[in-house]
Amino acid sequence: MRKRISNFVSALIIGLAIETSKAEEAAAPTVEPASRHTNTGNLGFFSDYRFRGISQTAKRPAIQGGFDYSHASGIYVGTWASNVSHYSYTDANMEWDFYAGYNYKLNDDIGLTAGGCTTNIRAEKPATASAGIPLKLISVATGNG
Numbered sequence: 001m002r003k004r005i006s007n008f009v010s011a012l013i014i015g016l017a018i019e020t021s022k023a024e025e026a027a028a029p030t031v032e033p034a035s036r037h038t039n040t041g042n043l044g045f046f047s048d049y050r051f052r053g054i055s056q057t058a059k060r061p062a063i064q065g066g067f068d069y070s071h072a073s074g075i076y077v078g079t080w081a082s083n084v085s086h087y088s089y090t091d092a093n094m095e096w097d098f099y100a101g102y103n104y105k106l107n108d109d110i111g112l113t114a115g116g117c118t119t120n121i122r123a124e125k126p127a128t129a130s131a132g133i134p135l136k137l138i139s140v141a142t143g144n145g
Contacts, residue, residue, distance in 0.1 A: 036072035041065070049082050056095070058085035066097075074103040076115075089121050096120045 042065055048055050049062035056062070066080035077100040084095050101115020 038068075038070045040068045049084065054088075056082070056084045056088050058087040060085065074105070076101055076103065084121060092121050094121070 044064050046062045046064065048059050049057045049064065062082050064080070064082040066078060068076065068078035070076040077098075079096065079098050081094060081096045084092055086092060097117060097119050099115060099117040101113060103111060103113045105111040
């Protein structure tokens with residue numbers, strides 16, 4: 001009788017263990033594959049918008065924000081905007097920038113990048129282009145603008 005109870009208890013424990021492992025497997029979340037596309041956005045409120053030490057908002061608050069898209073292949077595009085003061089730019093109240101480029105990773109420490117940017121204030125549209133070699137701790141770049 002004692003052996004029969006012992007066998008019953010052992011079978012019960014094994015059965016519970018199997019059921020518990022099945023429940024854990026069923027509850028395990030399925031992992032979605034990572035997307036090759038990345039979309040980000042940003043928004044900020046600042047006491048002053050300064051560019052190269054000069055206030056672009058006549059020392060008044062600025063609202064700034066942007067959107068970025070990048071692809072795992074290395075391509076990226078984005079836009080960024082801020083209010084500006086008509087004291088700094090005649091008849092202007094907004095700066096709106098657009099940029100795009102390509103990043104290529106040679107290995108974990110070295111990569112290549114090429115891109116361009118245009119800044120739009122009023123009817124002024126100065127464009128810049130750049131190319132560089134970003135290293136892990138050093139960034140080397142060249143460009144105009």
